[in-house]
Amino acid sequence: MKRFLTALLFFVALLWLWHFLVDSGRWSAMLLPDPADVGKYLISAVKDGTLLETTWVTMKRLLIGYFAGIVVGIPLGLLTARFLWAHDTIGTLALGLQTLPSVCWVPLALMWFGQTEAAMFFVVIMGTMWSVVISTDNGVRSVPPIYARAARTMGSNGWHTWLRVILPAALPFIVSGVKQGWAFAWRSLMAAEIYVTILTGFGLGHLLHYGRELHAMDQVIGVMLVIVAIGLLADKVLFAPWEAFLHRRWGTQRN
Amino acid sequence: MNHVAAELAPVPCAKLVIDHVSKWFHSGVVKTHALDDVSLTVDEAEFVCLVGPSGCGKSTLLNMIAGLEMADQGSVLMDGKKVVGSGRERMMMFQESALFPWLSVLGNVLFGLKLKPGLKDSERLEVARYYIKLVGLERYERANIHELSGGMKQRVALARSLAPNPRVLIMDEPFASLDAMTREQLYGDLQTIWAARKKTIVFVTHNVREAVCLGDRVVLFSPNPGRVREQFRIDLPRPRDINSPSLAEHATEITRALKQHREVAAE
Numbered sequence: 001m002k003r004f005l006t007a008l009l010f011f012v013a014l015l016w017l018w019h020f021l022v023d024s025g026r027w028s029a030m031l032l033p034d035p036a037d038v039g040k041y042l043i044s045a046v047k048d049g050t051l052l053e054t055t056w057v058t059m060k061r062l063l064i065g066y067f068a069g070i071v072v073g074i075p076l077g078l079l080t081a082r083f084l085w086a087h088d089t090i091g092t093l094a095l096g097l098q099t100l101p102s103v104c105w106v107p108l109a110l111m112w113f114g115q116t117e118a119a120m121f122f123v124v125i126m127g128t129m130w131s132v133v134i135s136t137d138n139g140v141r142s143v144p145p146i147y148a149r150a151a152r153t154m155g156s157n158g159w160h161t162w163l164r165v166i167l168p169a170a171l172p173f174i175v176s177g178v179k180q181g182w183a184f185a186w187r188s189l190m191a192a193e194i195y196v197t198i199l200t201g202f203g204l205g206h207l208l209h210y211g212r213e214l215h216a217m218d219q220v221i222g223v224m225l226v227i228v229a230i231g232l233l234a235d236k237v238l239f240a241p242w243e244a245f246l247h248r249r250w251g252t253q254r255n
Numbered sequence: 256m257n258h259v260a261a262e263l264a265p266v267p268c269a270k271l272v273i274d275h276v277s278k279w280f281h282s283g284v285v286k287t288h289a290l291d292d293v294s295l296t297v298d299e300a301e302f303v304c305l306v307g308p309s310g311c312g313k314s315t316l317l318n319m320i321a322g323l324e325m326a327d328q329g330s331v332l333m334d335g336k337k338v339v340g341s342g343r344e345r346m347m348m349f350q351e352s353a354l355f356p357w358l359s360v361l362g363n364v365l366f367g368l369k370l371k372p373g374l375k376d377s378e379r380l381e382v383a384r385y386y387i388k389l390v391g392l393e394r395y396e397r398a399n400i401h402e403l404s405g406g407m408k409q410r411v412a413l414a415r416s417l418a419p420n421p422r423v424l425i426m427d428e429p430f431a432s433l434d435a436m437t438r439e440q441l442y443g444d445l446q447t448i449w450a451a452r453k454k455t456i457v458f459v460t461h462n463v464r465e466a467v468c469l470g471d472r473v474v475l476f477s478p479n480p481g482r483v484r485e486q487f488r489i490d491l492p493r494p495r496d497i498n499s500p501s502l503a504e505h506a507t508e509i510t511r512a513l514k515q516h517r518e519v520a521a522e
C-alpha cells in the first residue's frame with residue numbers, strides 16, 4: 001500500500017510538472033499540449049472507437065506473431081541444443097539473424113507479402129523467434145548433466161526427460177529469451193506500422209503517424225501513452241508470473 | 256489389496272555381483288584405465304563402503320551399478336541378471352544435490368513415483384509423504400529447494416531415492432559437502448532409516464571414519480588403474496557412534512593400509 005501511494009504520488013507529480021511547464025507558456029501548445037488535452041483526446045478516441053479498434057489490430061498482430069515465434073522457436077532451440085548438425089546450421093543462422101535489428105525485416109516482408117497482415121506477422125515472428133531459439137539453446141546447454149542422470153535413474157528417458165527435466169531446468173534462460181523476443185517484436189511492429197500503411201488494418205502506429213500528419217500533438221502523445229501502457233501490461237501479464245515463479249523456486253533476484 | 260501398503264512393503268534386497276569389470280575412458284589422446292578387473296560381491300541388505308584415493312574409479316563403478324555406464328569388459332549382475340540400463344530398482348544419490356530447483360520438496364520426491372505405473376495420484380502423494388516424514392522434513396514439503404540447508408537437501412535427496420522403493424541404493428559421497436555436525440547427525444539418521452527400510456547399499460566416501468561408521472564392510476581401492484586392494488569387515492554393533500573408540504581403532508587400521516598402498520604405488 002505504501003509502495004502504491006509512493007508510485008501514485010510520483011505520477012501525479014509528473015503530470016503536475018507537465019501541466020506547469022505548459023502553463024509557463026515557454027512552449028507553444030502546438031508542440032506540448034496540456035495533459036488535460038491529451039486526456040480529452042484519449043476519451044474521445046475511446047468513445048468513437050478508433051482507439052479500441054487500432055489497439056485491437058495491433059495487439060492481434062503482436063500476440064499471434066509472438067506466440068507463433070515462441071511455438072516455433074522453442075522446439076528449434078531444443079533441436080540445436082540436441083544435435084550438432086542442427087547447431088552448426090540452424091544455430092548459426094539464428095545467431096546471425098538475431099544480430100540483425102528486427103526492423104530490417106520490414107522492407108523484405110513488404111516485398112514478399114505486400115502491405116498486409118502477413119507482412120506484419122512475419123516481422124513479429126522474425127523479431128521473436130531467433131532470440132527464443134538462442135536462449136533455449138543456451139539454456140539447455142547450461143543444464144547440469146547431473147539432472148538428466150538423476151532423472152534417468154528414476155526411470156525417466158526420451159521425451160519425458162526433455163519435457164520434465166531439460167525444459168524446466170532451462171526455464172530461466174527461456175524466460176529471458178522470450179522477454180527479449182517480445183521487446184524486439186514490439187519495436188519492429190511499431191516501426192513498421194508508423195512508416196508503412198498496412199492496408200488490411202490500421203494499428204496504433206498508424207494512428208501515431210496520422211497524428212503527426214494532422215499536427216495533432218494531443219493525439220501523438222496520447223497514442224504514445226497507450227503504447228507505453230501496453231508494454232507495461234504485457235510485462236505484468238506475460239512475464240511477471242513467470243518471473244515470480246523463477247524467483248520463488250530458484251531464489252533468483254526479482255528485478 | 257491397498258496399493259499404498261503394497262508400495263511401502265519391504266522389497267527383497269538384491270545381491271550385486273561385480274564380475275571382472277574393466278573400464279577405459281578415452282578423451283582426446285588420453286586413455287585412462289579407470290577400472291582393472293574389479294570383482295566384488297555385495298550381499299542382500301549389506302552396506303558396503305568403498306574408499307580410495309581420488310581417481311581410482313569409485314564413481315565409475317557406481318555409475319555402472321546404476322546402469323548409467325557400461326563396462327568394457329566383465330559385467331555387473333543384480334540377482335544373477337546382467338545390468339544393462341538404469342532403472343528404479345537401483346537408485347543413485349549424488350554428492351552435490353541433484354534435486355530439481357523447479358519443483359518443491361514434495362515435487363522432487365514425487366518425481367520418481369510418478370514414473371511408477373499402477374498407482375493413483377493420491378496414493379503417490381501418500382507414499383511421498385511417508386518418505387518425507389521418514390527423513391524428518393514433514394514441515395518442509397512445500398518448501399523450495401533453494402530455501403533448504405545443505406543437510407536438508409541431502410535428506411530430500413535420500414527421500415527421493417528411497418521413494419520408488421528400490422532394491423539397491425547407490426550413494427556417491429552424499430555427505431562430502433556438509434559440515435561435520437550435520438554429517439554426524441545424518442550418520443545416525445541414515446542408520447535408523449536403513450534399519451527401517453533395509454536396502455543393499457553401495458556407498459562411496461573419502462572419509463574412512465564415515466565408512467567404518469556406516470559399513471558392514473569397507474573396500475579399499477587403489478588407483479592407476481582402479482583395483483580392489485583390501486577389504487575390512489566391520490563387526491561393530493549398531494547403531495554406531497562416529498566418536499566411539501572402537502570405531503576409531505578400525506579407522507586407524509584402514510587409514511594405515513590406505514597409506515601403505517599409496518607408498519607402494521609411489522615407489
Ligand SMILES: Nc1ncnc2c1ncn2[C@@H]1O[C@H](COP(=O)(O)OP(=O)(O)OP(=O)(O)O)[C@@H](O)[C@H]1O
Pocket residue numbers: 280281282287288289307308309310311312313314315316
Ligand atoms: N567421462 C569420463 N571421461 C574421461 N575420463 C573419465 C570420465 N569419468 C572418469 N574418468 C577418469 O576415470 C578415472 C576414474 O574416475 P572416477 O570419477 O571414477 O574416480 P573416483 O574414484 O570417483 O574419484 P573421486 O574420489 O575424485 O570422486 C579418473 O582418472 C577420471 O579422470
Ligand SMILES: [Mg+2]
Pocket residue numbers: 313314315427
Ligand atoms: Mg567420484
